Amino acid sequence: MSEAIIQFVEVVKSFGSQRVLDRVNFAIPVGKTTVIAGGSGQGKSVTLKLILGLLQADSGQILVEGKDVTCMGRKELNLVRTEFGVLFQGAALLDSLTVFDNVSLPLVERTALSRGEIKERVMATLAQLGLEGSENKFPAQLSGGMKKRVGLARALQLQPKIMLFDEPTTGLDPEKAMEIYQLFHRTQQQFGYTSIIVSHDIPKIFNLADQVVILNRGKVNTFASPEDITRSEDPDIKDFVKKTMGDVYLSREMEYAP
Ligand SMILES: Nc1ncnc2c1ncn2[C@@H]1O[C@H](COP(=O)(O)OP(=O)(O)O)[C@@H](O)[C@H]1O
Ligand SMILES: [Mg+2]
DSSP, X not given: OOOEEEEEEEEEEEETTEEEEEEEEEEXXXXXXXXXXXXXXXXXXXXXXXXXXXXOOSXXXXXXXXXXXXXXXXXXXXXXXXXXXXXXXXTTOOTTSOHHHHHHHHHHHXXXXXXXXXXXXXXXXXXXXXXXXXXXXXXXXXXXXXXXXXXXXXXXXXXXXXXXXXXXXXXXXXXXXXXXXXXXXXXXXXXXXEEEEEXXXXXXXXXXXXXXXXXXXXXXXXXXXXXXXXXXXXXXXXXXXXXXOHHHHHHHHHHHOO
């Protein structure tokens, strides 16, 4: 496995008497796709918030590019956050702005680029993500899948080193969800960022992941591939696989059917 861009070392996070992460260790390899999976309430979103310094760990270290975010001040944290692009469930587009204005917002607010440069960059990303011709539409005029694409286009504008996706296909039917995951994969290959995708299940598409991290009862298990998970002897993991990896077996059977 290549060099780690993020590393959790003995991280503990509790809310009251509930210990969500219990001395957790794992590494996120640079330039690859890591899927963080696990049932509802197992601490997936909490893990992303810890990485961004939006929540404070009780103990342990969270290293981002070798620097521990758990002991950073606001100023230093803000600097680290500029390395990240985030796409959370709702895509969080501004309804009163067009697609172009939504996507260009980070460039307008955070850079000194000229209008021409901004237009060039935004239109290029829209084309890459299959959104050409939609720049003057408003979010309400877009399908669920297109909204996710616009959210991704916006998150990419500041050229993040690391993209965080929190259950990014929520609200899409399975076919559309697959399309979006495929697009994420293509985009990750093109842009070369490190990708962390949180999901409450393990869709077939995660054959494209370089690593799967499963959160379960405060503990973490790391697998090199979704196939590896099927070989786990852990009863909780077995149960999770049975519940969420039906797709994999189903598709294999279909492929092998005469
Ligand atoms: N700010 C908070 N205050 C109290 N409890 C929280 C807070 N954030 C998350 N939790 C609890 O921590 C657990 C993990 O939450 P979360 O990471 O959001 O789960 P998920 O894996 O579904 O994303 C849940 O039981 C949740 O209720
Ligand atoms: Mg969550």
